[in-house]
Amino acid sequence: MTPTQRARVVVLVWLGVMGVLVLGLMREARLGGSLTAFLPRSGSIVQRALVQGLHKGEAARLLLVSITGATAAARERASAALVPLLHRHSRCFTLIANGGHGTTRGFTRFLFRHRYLLAPRTSWSVAALHADLERALAVLASPAGLGAGRMLADPTGAFMASVKPWLRNTGPATQDGVWVSRHHKAALLLVETRQSGFSVAAQRRAVALVRQAFAQVAAKTTLHLELGGTGAITVAANDRVARNAQVLTIIDVLLVAAILLFVYRSWPPLVASLVPLVTGGLTAALTAALLFTHLTVTTLGFGTMLIGVAMDYPAYVLLHTGRSEHVAAAARRVGPALMLAMAAMVIGFATMTVSHLAGLVQLGVFASVGLVAAALAARFLLPLMMPTWTQGSSLAVFDQRAHVAMGVLRRGGWVVIVACIAAVLFLAAEGRRVWDNHVSALSPAPPALMRQTGALAREFGVPGLSSLLVIVGSNRQVVLARSAALVPTLVQLRKAGALTGFDLAERYLPSAAVQRRRQRALPTRAQLAARLRVASRGLPFRLRSFRPFLRAVHAARVAPVLTYAALPPAIRARIAALLTTIHGHSVAFVHLTGVRKPAAIVRALAQSGVKDVHFVKVKRAVGRLLGRYRNALLWHSAWAVLFIALVLTWGLRSFVGTLRLLLPMGAAVLVTCAFLVLIGHGLTLLNVVALLLIVGLGMGYALFLGDNGLIHGRRAVAPWVCAATTMTGFGVMAFAQVPLLQSVGLTVSVGALLALLFTAAWSRPDGNSGSGV
């Protein structure tokens, strides 16, 4: 078998194997799109509660719908027509509300039936009852009196008292039976999805269903649909990233191909360069699909970007292939350096696998596996597929130029030191401002949509979550009891102006203890009848008309206390956001609005003596949480650097040689950080990941740039070509409209350039090995 024939067989076998991998992927991979994969998973119950409250809560499952344009009547008709259309998709939506009658009917009946357990009542004395009856008579003797016959079934006004908490959230205004915006320019609807607001596929389906229903309703009108809410943001952010990534990838591929074509001057090596990348990508995807229940879209996208570095490996092999040399021989020569570069990078990426962010773990596994596969493919598979390759003569010219450039750079070694010191001083001066701990920095959501959602949320009276109390306990009754114990403190705080309002589950579902206390306070049927007889003296009431009242009080006395499970869905939906279970602990949230004196709140909570209550400023707490994860990642990275140093020392058999590689790299990372902070990008978690990539990349350049005794017949041009493709690839990304992609692209392209220049400046000049073979 000639090498050419063998190459054909290898290519066919490879294609077959890749085909099998693709089939395996299609069988095994369940693409899950939840963005929460990048949210912290560990931490205290309070922190986890926070994350869960923010992302699994009811609020995140709400789609805010606004219909604008045409006339008010047309908007109202559209709103009314949308409701039954959406109700057909009950598998997707749990609640569809437009302010119409159906919205409230279910729970008013429930509140009326259980009014004596739900409403507070201090006294059942004759005097209190007499006052109630006089009040009732005044209402009956008013223009509102006619329909008030029901009052006789509830003369103490318990029903109104149990409705009261529901009235506090005023919600949107109503016109002609549907919710309208404050300036009556839009009809509003609220749609609650069954699935999490962060589940891309589910939300995409929900958004599509709403749009489809609207299109049906608004055919041939000038009505517009506006959608807000977490789900809409999730979908838009995902589409935006995908769209951005698509366009950029095409530009990226074209530019990189152009560079490689310019260098190789023929197609076969260009195509062969893809072999390691494809091998790595598919192997990594299949491994991740087998290891994790869901493969996130982010992993696929970001991971592919990370292992895009694998394009370097074939370049190192091919560019070192001499004029009369077999590719296999060149691969053998660069093999050790190639494997060392790969090992350094895999160590870097592997640090992600020990983080607590599920998304990062998956990404780490994906990138590590992908790189190992890609490097092995470049080292062993590529020479088999492409046994020989003759370089164009132009390469020698480039090589010569690279040598000259290296000479110039080596004279500028001191610049690296100066730049590094300046960067360190600058970063030290910036202190904490170096880090960007806003969740929004990690969010790829379009800012316009975020604003729109904010505006819609205000119309709906959905509270902006800025501060809350987290109450932890062993079970629901404990946290409800603790909530109840907190109410006097909160009322006092509101009076003192420390906050303007609060909302807590206990208000909608009193704890079992409170309900029992209310039951005990209820008089017996005979007692109540006797007291009513005395209390109604001198008033025109017929005693028999109080029979429903007597019956209701008696029923409440003997009824089992209300539990969460007994609540109708509409009430449960409201409470779900305020009461939840996390890892076996019950957690109640108290939403605070208009917090003005946080210190006073903390003080009052401490004095209240209620246990396990935490005051949380959401933004700051989430920021602190992200900061902690970033710090953990930094520590892991430090360990990674140590491991890399060990591996390098072993590979190079020289400690000084290792320092010569690592120190300029460190300088490159520091200067990159300083640069990013200088132009106003605070560093986020993803920047740290990008920095890990730079370390790996730079290690590759450093190994191939200087004379480390690893490679015989080194070609000075190789790392320059690799750096050029990397910088182009990530440079293109730096022009993305999504801040997240932009920041990572900028980090890597700048970092790669600096790593190249710095390691070149400190690389060991060629000894006797010389260039070319």
Next chain:
Amino acid sequence: MISGMPRWVARVLWVSMISSMAQAAERPWTLSSLLQTLRHTTSHKVRFTETNHIAGLKRPLHLRGALRYTPPSTLVMAQSVPHKAVYRIVGDRLYVNHATRGVSVSRYPGLVAIVSGFEGLLSGNQALLTHDFAVTLSGDAGAWRLVLHPRLAELRRAVTTVTVTGRGGQLVEITTHAPRGDFSVMHILP
């Protein structure tokens, strides 16, 4: 109490409607001609007496007061006997006495239907009115009788019928029947 609100609003609305209706007495007496006249409604004030017959009470309750309608959407009802109280509906908010923070009318399903019916009346929109009520007009311009049956189940729970009688341009009486046998009779004073 919730189910009580719509009742008096209905009356308020009808008083103002009928009073203005009287101005168009010389036209042919059809519903559309009635509604036509409502477009010209201006600020209006009348006094009234009312008797509430409540099944749970041994005797009927008598009350008295005045009401004023200001286009496009302000209704004020000032009760003077047996106690003083002011009820005000502006747009879709209800204010009781001197309350500065109104309650959304939308809380009261029955009320919503009546307000929308009322707006249908004022705008002269017969389609909207007949959407909410089954309307029967009998008699002639000299002595007429308008019976309204709410179509919406929510509204029917509060009001079974509203009967308005008048003599020419003069509004005489509004009788409102509620379920469970309660009813009230309102006389508009000339």
